[in-house]
Amino acid sequence: AQKVTQAQTEISVVEKEDVTLDCVYETRDTTYYLFWYKQPPSGELVFLIRRNSFDEQNEISGRYSWNFQKSTSSFNFTITASQVVDSAVYFCALSEYGNKLVFGAGTILRVKS
């Protein structure tokens, strides 16, 4: 069965620090998709990135970067030079080819000025 584990319940950093959010997944499928979502204090869920199981290239988008490693079943998310506006709950999610989409428990990120 598919499963996503975000072991870090809450992380607090000071502005401008780098922070990495961990995501470990379990699946029996060879074709699957991984996602990261952000939920700011306003409550909406905002899509950040999608990765398929055949594309292990890391990705960078501004201050955000993602490290996908199939060998360790991990899809970690790093924010460089964090800002107060990055304070949110971040969710990692996994979709197998059958399209059941499951989420991890989320990591609360608090960035203090």
Add this chain to the structure above:
Amino acid sequence: DAGITQSPRHKVTETGTPVTLRCHQTENHRYMYWYRQDPGHGLRLIHYSYGVKDTDKGEVSDGYSVSRSKTEDFLLTLESATSSQTSVYFCAIKQGADTEAFFGQGTRLTVV
């Protein structure tokens, strides 16, 4: 923004009463999902649908049923609401296996 609307946005109901939450989409996406969000548990999948009249259970389906009689609507019913079903409920839509899901704004349900 993806055309997805949840109704109602807030509801207070009494224990033992039936409750139906509606998710409506205008995107013609094939897949629809219902989640509940509770502190410490993240988003837990209740039920999902992969087409009209095609639904399947998620990880926390007990006490919930769903129906999808047309592409645009996915209904979540609490047959007899309990206090443990007090939560924020999110609906999501997804076009295909390799696409991201878009979420509604959520429904805050309180069972007293």
